[in-house]
Amino acid sequence: ETGVTQSPTHLIKTRGQQVTLRCSSQSGHNTVSWYQQALGQGPQFIFQYYREEENGRGNFPPRFSGLQFPNYSSELNVNALELDDSALYLCASSLGVGQGAGTQYFGPGTRLLVL
């Protein structure tokens, strides 16, 4: 167990809807990264939050947005859901930046199905 929790575990939505996924980071960690993992592929970096500020973003459209709260928990919001958004969404927490600080520990993930 990494101490990183995510909710919900599973979610079914229809195309065009909006979804919010939540993540609580490991105690002492101030950085949260979000990934999308389609079936049979490696995780794709969505964005990272460090001390409540976005600290890097992957190649995802603006309808993917996020927040980090003062307790370092985080939300991922996806608007106007598309069928291709169906995937496992992973949250990973880490301690800041710098050598050794990049080690990321993953939560159990949220499996999203868009119909």
Next chain:
Amino acid sequence: QKEVEQNSGPLSVPEGAIASLNCTYSDRGSQSFFWYRQYSGKSPELIMSIYSNGDKEDGRFTAQLNKASQYVSLLIRDSQPSDSATYLCAVNNYGQNFVFGPGTRLSVLP
């Protein structure tokens, strides 16, 4: 475009053998390298991290890094059926720009 490449497999090895997993990366600025194991339907689990050229051993696992060749490998000695999983190679620059490879599926045959 920063890329991490791995053979998708499946890589099949008999129980007790050495499994060798390879990874190459495109960004010469990468500083940190990680191997994760992912069982089907589960999230990635950290196995090893390596930052300097050479070998790093942890139990049955050895990570090898060659920055000049932009190459990282993972050796699993005395492979067990419980090692059957997908192994993900990941690289980043001091916590930023985390890039994962597609993963190599390993099957250890009893």
